[in-house]
Amino acid sequence: MNFEITEGVVNGAQKVVFYGPEGIGKTKFASKFPDPAFIDTEGSTKKYNVRRLPKPTSWQMLIDEVKSVINNRPCKTLVIDTADWAERLCTEAVCSRHGKSGVEEFRYGTGYTYVAEEWGRFLNLLQDVVDVANINVVLTAHAIIRKFEQPNEMGAYDRYELKLGKKTTAQTAPITKEWADMVLFANYKTFSVAVDDKGKKHKAQGGQRVMYTTHHPCWDAKNRDDLPEELPLDYSAIAHLFNNQTNVTPTVAVPPVTNTTPQQQPVVEEIKVEKELQQGGIQETVLTENANVVQQAVESKLPKALKDLMNQALVTEKEIRRAVSMKGYYPEDTPVENYDPNFINGVLIGAWPQILEFINTNVREF
Structure with a gap:
């Protein structure tokens, strides 16, 4: 069996994980990607003029919405906002499937393994969004500070990590970072300024918002495009990476989705029919259903x-x-x-x- 060998740079859709502390501007940043459509798992897009699918109320609904994006191709970027809230739906589905009220009810930590396996299948589905539909996928997530101690090293220090559950972080966070082409960490950059003549007393000033693109002992980040280690928190700093993406022609025209609550339409129409009865000349109102x-x-x-x-x-x-x-x-x-x-x-x-x-x-x- 012979296989064709190809070479050169392949310009296509990309997988991005963008995380940071609450209020840093994750949703606003994601809204700047090419032609985005949001699956808003936590209701954080209400203040933004963006297109969104209905808020998923179950794990299966979230999966169905992603499949609909693959089939209909209504956008150039699919944003899951946020991944950690999506993981909650995943965990609830796994527990319900096995008749458990919580993931801790599973013996020997198997519940966390089930969650990681289900999350892995979800990432494979998002991979289809990229490979099949040529649509960018952006996962936003919150950051959490954990105490970290390296083997054979003295002392411990704090580092930022993806907030994907608690114990599940040991399994779901690594495969999410591996899946992504780009992991960007956003944070507030502060400066220590001396407040006395001897320079012994300092206070924090600043609060400039920046994003980091490479790994650091205090956070996870990566990129495959030789980006500077630190960039201002502005989409224009990475916009050039998405300019060469092949345009996607939607197979089905999908109008912007702005209302997340389905409109309830009348389902049974009752028509009053006046019927003259022969016995006694009595008039009766009969209700009939429209077939x-x-x-x-x-x-x-x-x-x-x-x-x-x-x-x-x-x-x-x-x-x-x-x-x-x-x-x-x-x-x-x-x-x-x-x-x-x-x-x-x-x-x-x-x-x-x-x-x-x-x-x-x-x-x-x-």
């Missing part, structure tokens, strides 16, 4: 995470009840809101792709 109007998709009392998935797939509560009944979990006349919460979270939400496939195959009539 062309679909059944109601979601009941208001269902968990929002489940409602969002049902709305996205146009699945009705009746179809849910039918599928659950065919699987032998609950009688068909049992309202979904009366299901055990662990069943809703672990099966209906946690295994939504399988539930949807079963409904499409065995319940719906096309």
Whole structure:
């Protein structure tokens, strides 16, 4: 078997991790990337005039939104804001899938391994955004200060790290940094200024916002473009790295998304028909349903995470009840809101792709 050998620089989409302390301007910085669309996991884009997908209320919804970006290509940059809040959804999904109330309930730390494996699959999906759709991916994240002590060294010191969970940081943070083409750390740069004649007393001044591009004992950072070690916190400092990206032509025209709450449309139209009865000349008002109007998709009392998935797939509560009944979990006349919460979270939400496939195959009539 022969393989073609290629050479030269390949200009394409890039994977960027941008992290720093709260309030440093991560969202604003990410909004400067080419034609961005946000998946706002924590609601931090409300004050910015940006395009955004609906806020994901479950891990599966987040995955579905990323897949929709791959298929529709509505932007040139996909921003996940923030990665640490996305990891919370990941952890909740893993716990629900295994019937645990928290990741600490898993024995011997296997829960953290499950989370890392699930997070790795998510990074593979984001890799498809880059490779298949040629769309940049930017993961913003918060920074956390941890005490660090190197082997065979005396003393310890503080360093900034990606805030990806607690114990999970030992597994999810490294693969996230490895996955990225560029890891940028933003922080406030302060200066120590002497306040006495002898220079023994100092105070901090400044607070200039900067970003670091290379590794340092006190933070993680990297780049593959020979950037200076320190740059002002301004997108223009790295804009030239994205100017050569091949333009992406959307396969489907997608208008800007500004409203994260789906508009509830009337689902059943009632038409009053005046019918003259022959017996006694009595007039009766009869309510009939328009045959062309679909059944109601979601009941208001269902968990929002489940409602969002049902709305996205146009699945009705009746179809849910039918599928659950065919699987032998609950009688068909049992309202979904009366299901055990662990069943809703672990099966209906946690295994939504399988539930949807079963409904499409065995319940719906096309």
